[in-house]
Amino acid sequence: MKIFDHYYFYENRGLGSNSILIDASPKVIVDTGMNPRRLSKRMAVDGFHPEEIGMVVNTHSHIDHTAGNRFFRRRGAKLLTCIGEYLDLKDVCLKVISTPGHSPGSVCLYDEDNRVLISGDTILPYCVGRWDLPGGDLESLKRSVLKLSELKVDYLLPGHMYPLTNRKDILESMNAIMEMLGI
Numbered sequence: 140m141k142i143f144d145h146y147y148f149y150e151n152r153g154l155g156s157n158s159i160l161i162d163a164s165p166k167v168i169v170d171t172g173m174n175p176r177r178l179s180k181r182m183a184v185d186g187f188h189p190e191e192i193g194m195v196v197n198t199h200s201h202i203d204h205t206a207g208n209r210f211f212r213r214r215g216a217k218l219l220t221c222i223g224e225y226l227d228l229k230d231v232c233l234k235v236i237s238t239p240g241h242s243p244g245s246v247c248l249y250d251e252d253n254r255v256l257i258s259g260d261t262i263l264p265y266c267v268g269r270w271d272l273p274g275g276d277l278e279s280l281k282r283s284v285l286k287l288s289e290l291k292v293d294y295l296l297p298g299h300m301y302p303l304t305n306r307k308d309i310l311e312s313m314n315a316i317m318e319m320l321g322i
C-alpha cells in the first residue's frame with residue numbers, strides 16, 4: 140500500500156513484522172518479515188519485484204523482522220548491517236536514530252523532509268514494543284521514546300500493527316505512550 144511519495148507499507152497480521160519499501164535509489168526494504176514470497180506478491184501489485192531491491196535494512200535483529208533477508212539477498216540485495224548516521228538514498232535521506240530498549244541494537248529511521256518515522260518495535264500505535272525479552276531494558280526504552288517525542292512526524296510506520304498517517308493521531312499516540320511509561 141502506498142503511504143506517501145517513495146513509501147510503501149506492507150502490513151502483516153501474522154507472526155512476521157510489517158515491511159516498508161522505500162522507492163529510492165537504491166530501492167530499500169526495511170524489515171523483511173517472515174514470509175518474503177507473500178511480501179513479493181504484495182509488492183508486485185504496486186509494480187515492484189524482489190530483484191529490484193538493492194538494500195535490506197533491519198530496525199533490529201529479532202527473527203520476525205529478519206527472516207526474509209536471505210530471500211532478498213539471494214536476489215541481489217545487500218544487507219546493511221553497519222548503518223552510519225544517515226542513510227542517503229539520493230531521493231530520500233533518512234536519519235538513523237539509535238533507540239535501544241526493545242532490543243539493544245534497535246534503530247528508527249527518520250525522514251525529516253517528509254516527516255516520516257519508521258519506528259520498528261520501539262513505538263507502535265498507542266503502545267511500545269516489549270522490553271522483557273533478552274537485551275530489553277525499560278529505562279533505555281523511556282529515553283528512546285523521549286528522543287522520538289521531539290521529532291515532527293506526519294507518518295508513523297511501525298514494525299507491527301498499522302500505520303498512523305496524520306499528525307493528530309501520532310501526537311495522541313505519543314502522549315498515551317508517555318503517560319503509560321510515566322515519562
Ligand SMILES: [Zn+2]
Nearest residue numbers: 199201260268
Ligand atoms: Zn522485536
